[in-house]
């Protein structure tokens with residue numbers, strides 16, 4: 115079995131671990147900004163296709179004690195020149211000199227602080243091992259390597275990993291170009307998952323922007339695999355990739371989807387351009403068969419959709435416009451109380467003061483890192 119590491123934004127580890135457990139990989143263990151597990155290559159393909167809150171899926175090729183540059187070189191050489199195999203793929207095939215490579219390094223708490231140097235030594239060790247074994251070496255392709263390697267150095271421990279995703283998993287393939295300040299897909303999915311919503315009733319976003327929360331929540335409700343629209347998979351370029359087996363995973367995913375016509379999506383935004391972008395996102399995401407109401411208008415004047423209560427999600431802009439404006443957060447709290455009684459609600463908020471200003475007691479709060487910003491997913495049960 116392979117040791118797998120899925121990376122994520124800080125704070126999403128617990129949700130990602132739950133996703134991985136549900137996908138039946140073993141020994142799931144949350145780390146910092148990542149979750150480790152063990153599994154097969156088939157699991158690697160499955161995780162890439164299905165994980166909603168992960169950035170990437172990596173395979174750990176080996177780890178070793180690493181106090182200095184020499185130890186780094188020796189450790190990587192040992193892996194690239196050795197005769198280990200990873201799920202049936204041997205080092206000789208994986209490090210085939212005809213494949214192009216790239217190395218990205220990160221270091222934390224190590225005496226080797228220069229990640230550029232660490233990446234360079236790692237690359238040297240790999241290509242020297244190839245020369246010794248095969249008489250030739252891989253070319254480096256920074257932009258589009260066949261074999262994207264990662265070297266993580268944490269204190270005295272180094273891990274050499276292989277990125278199996280390539281283009282990060284937030285690139286689902288439905289976002290129109292040129293959208294401003296959209297929430298990242300993983301964070302949007304995390305909001306829906308954190309809510310614990312049972313899939314009944316409509317999905318509502320009163321400040322929907324380009325519609326990311328509607329799409330991600332809609333896909334979860336339909337049990338649609340988030341990777342179905344993606345064209346690029348790094349693992350498809352590795353030795354041992356079984357295209358027919360991956361196609362079967364995609365077919366099974368499609369066959370397991372619930373009917374889109376049962377889904378009710380309600381979005382609103384004051385900005386007509388955003389509403390147009392949301393229409394486009396929903397269509398590209400294959401949700402145009404749902405019952406959709408998208409309107410241009412003020413969130414605070416939104417009326418309650420008919421029928422059973424469902425899930426309302428909001429990602430208010432906290433940078434500029436609503437920023438430190440306590441009144442807007444209070445109005446949001448009022449909207450939730452007044453219009454959405456009986457619903458579950460999720461607010462993606464920035465500053466901790468926002469939660470206070472909303473004026474409702476969250477049933478759960480999940481602190482997350484949103485790019486350079488601290489954010490929190492606040493879940494309310496409005497009943």
Ligand SMILES: C[S@@+](CC[C@H](N)C(=O)[O-])C[C@H]1O[C@@H](n2cnc3c(N)ncnc32)[C@H](O)[C@@H]1O
Nearest residue numbers: 296297321322323324326383384385412413431
């Ligand atoms: C951070 S963005 C939401 C991004 C969205 N989740 C996405 O993925 O694109 C906030 C949105 O709230 C909208 N907005 C701000 N105040 C509003 C109001 N009072 N009524 C309706 N929409 C509002 C803005 O136009 C903007 O599109």
